[in-house]
Amino acid sequence: MRFATIRHNGSTVAAVLDGDTVHPFPAGTTVLELVRAGLAAALAAGAQAVSTARPVPVADVTFHAPLQPPTIRDFVTFEEHVEGVRSSVQDQAGVPDAWYAAPHFYFTNPYSVTGPDAQIIPPAESAALDFELEVAAVVGTAGTxxxxxxxxxxxxxxxxxxxxxxxxxxxxxxxxxxxxAKGKDFANTLGPVLVTANEFADFHDEDGFLTLACTAQVNGVEVGADVLSNMGWSFPALLAYASRNTRIEPGDVLGSGTVGNGGCLAEQWGRRGRQDPPPLQPGDIVTLLVEGIGTLTNTIGTPAAPAPILPAPRRRDHAAERARHLAAVDRA
Known part of the structure; x- marks a missing residue:
């Protein structure tokens, strides 16, 4: 089943996408609530919406991010991506040994989530804007x-x-x-829909990896293409690692990391030694296509006015400062 968050007749609500129509849930229902109810309950609720809610043409609604996740862990599981981006961003060659030891991730910003067709506003101080094509798994059941x-x-x-x-x-x-940190947290886009795991029963290889074709376009020109089964670790492995010594909760998002073979511009910059293709500019249209899920398109907007320049860090004689403080404490 394909769950979406739509805007229709002035209201934002969860819906089931069925071909060229959507079937809205009752007002106030969110996709995150459906996820927290569990997959079986969500599928039953979705089936009821399809059978009872009046269908609305897709052309009459606006799609938002399918859910607002409580957390986003973004992994880096594609070896080709690591090699290319490490060259362009860190000026180092090859893949570090540590990458092979565990599926590394960082936490990114759930408050900057945008959806399909949203305008992406880059930081004003950046001149090297890039996209990253990923697939994300959404947790449905808590675990440790x-x-x-x-x-x-x-x-x-x-x-x-x-x-x-x-x-x-x-x-x-x-x-x-x-x-x-600030090189990442200004925007994370999800969409166009959240497709339930049961829809992918026939899209796994012998090791349990999803075999989905992934393609990236800039202004209608293909700039990258890969298959999701080139991940170094499967999504169940990512969830298992994320749950170590802590909890994963329903609605948590776990990104696959950027696919290889041009899943972002920086990978190609690292391989070519120059910014070719060029960084994204205002007006550019980025389209990500993933087999079985759909197409996610966004346009680059004009940066906002630059923020005030921060002051330089205060420099101190650290030992002298400690001595003064301790002396003051002793006198007291």
């Missing part, structure tokens, strides 16, 4: 310290994720050994 086998049953469904990146800001931040 899951095995890979257990984790497969905790996946509610899948959607497309565009992890937008200001590469120049990211490059500066990661020199400190932390981040990325």
């Amino acid at each position: 310290d899951l095995t890979v086998e257990e984790a497969a049953g905790h996946i509610f469904g899948y959607t497309v994720l565009n992890d937008w990146s200001a590469r120049d800001l990211q490059k500066r931040e990661m020199q400190v050994g932390l981040g990325p």
Whole structure:
């Protein structure tokens, strides 16, 4: 089943996408509530909506991000992507040994989630805007310290994720050994729909990896294409790792990481030694297509006015400052 969040007649509500029509749920229903109810209950509620709600043509509604997730973990599971981006962003060759040890991830910003056809406003101080083509799994059942086998049953469904990146800001931040932060958190796009896991029963290889074709276009020109089964770890493995020593909860989003073979511009910059294709500019249209899920399109907007420049960090004689403070404490 394909769940969506739509805007229709002044209201935003969950709906089931069925071909060229959507079937809205009762007012106030959200996709996140359906996810938290569990896959079986959500499928039953969706079937009821299809049978009872008046269908609305897709052309008459606006699609938003299918859900507002409580957390977003973004992994990096494609070896080709790591190799290319490491060259362009970190000025280092190859894939680090640590990548092979575990499926690494970072937490990104759930408050900056946008949806299909949203305008993406890049940071004003960036001149190297990039897209990132990913598929995201949405957690349907809470769990702690899951095995890979257990984790497969905790996946509610899948959607497309565009992890937008200001590469120049990211490059500066990661020199400190932390981040990325402001190079990433300005926009994360999900959509167009959340497709339930049962729809992909025939899209797995012998090792349980999803075999979905993934394609990226800029202004209608294909710039990258890969197959999702080139992930180094499967989605159940990602959920299992994310649950170690903590909890995953319904609605949590886990990104696959950017696909290889041109799933972003920076990978190609690293391989070619130059910014070819060029960074995204206002007016550019980015279209991500994933087999079995759909097409996610966004337009690049004009940056807002630059923020005020931060002051330089205060520099101190650290030892002298400690001595003064301790002396003051002793006198007291």
